[in-house]
Amino acid sequence: MDEMKTLPSDIEKHLAAHLALYKTDPERAHIWDSSVIGVPGPVRTLMLRTKGRKSGEDRYVTLQYFTPEGAYVVVGSKGGVAEHPAWFLNLLAEPACEIQVAAMHAHARARVAEGGERARLWEAVSSEQRAYRAYQARTTRQIPIIVLEIKAKDAGTPPAPKPTGGEG
Numbered sequence: 001m002d003e004m005k006t007l008p009s010d011i012e013k014h015l016a017a018h019l020a021l022y023k024t025d026p027e028r029a030h031i032w033d034s035s036v037i038g039v040p041g042p043v044r045t046l047m048l049r050t051k052g053r054k055s056g057e058d059r060y061v062t063l064q065y066f067t068p069e070g071a072y073v074v075v076g077s078k079g080g081v082a083e084h085p086a087w088f089l090n091l092l093a094e095p096a097c098e099i100q101v102a103a104m105h106a107h108a109r110a111r112v113a114e115g116g117e118r119a120r121l122w123e124a125v126s127s128e129q130r131a132y133r134a135y136q137a138r139t140t141r142q143i144p145i146i147v148l149e150i151k152a153k154d155a156g157t158p159p160a161p162k163p164t165g166g167e168g
Contacts, residue, residue: 080135
């Protein structure tokens with residue numbers, strides 16, 4: 001399998017522009033037309049803050065999210081490139097993170113779904129966003145599914161996510 005090493009620069013530019021918009025106008029950035037990067041959209045997105053595993057500095061990324069089984073779920077696809085995304089590696093080193101969904105902020109703890117849970121979540125998210133199936137086909141690594149569990153003290157802050165069906 002000839003795996004991609006990095007995302008194309010035009011996709012990186014669109015992702016950076018979306019992140020900049022999320023930082024200045026999160027309500028507008030929440031629903032994003034991902035067709036600019038070749039992914040069916042529009043999609044619901046969140047902004048994730050992690051601690052850099054090497055630098056210790058705050059790192060931000062916007063990601064499509066899903067809410068199957070009543071939890072916030074994100075996918076470490078990185079478009080099916082050979083290596084895991086940096087944000088995922090940061091979460092492995094330090095699972096404490098923050099999410100912003102539109103104007104809502106919450107502290108969360110990330111964990112990687114495994115076994116039967118991963119299989120269920122993979123089916124749910126890859127049915128909703130079929131691009132993930134193509135990404136998995138182009139890489140030898142297993143694309144991780146990450147559950148973002150809202151911390152108890154913030155549990156009253158975010159709107160309780162509702163399981164999603166076929167809509168993004």
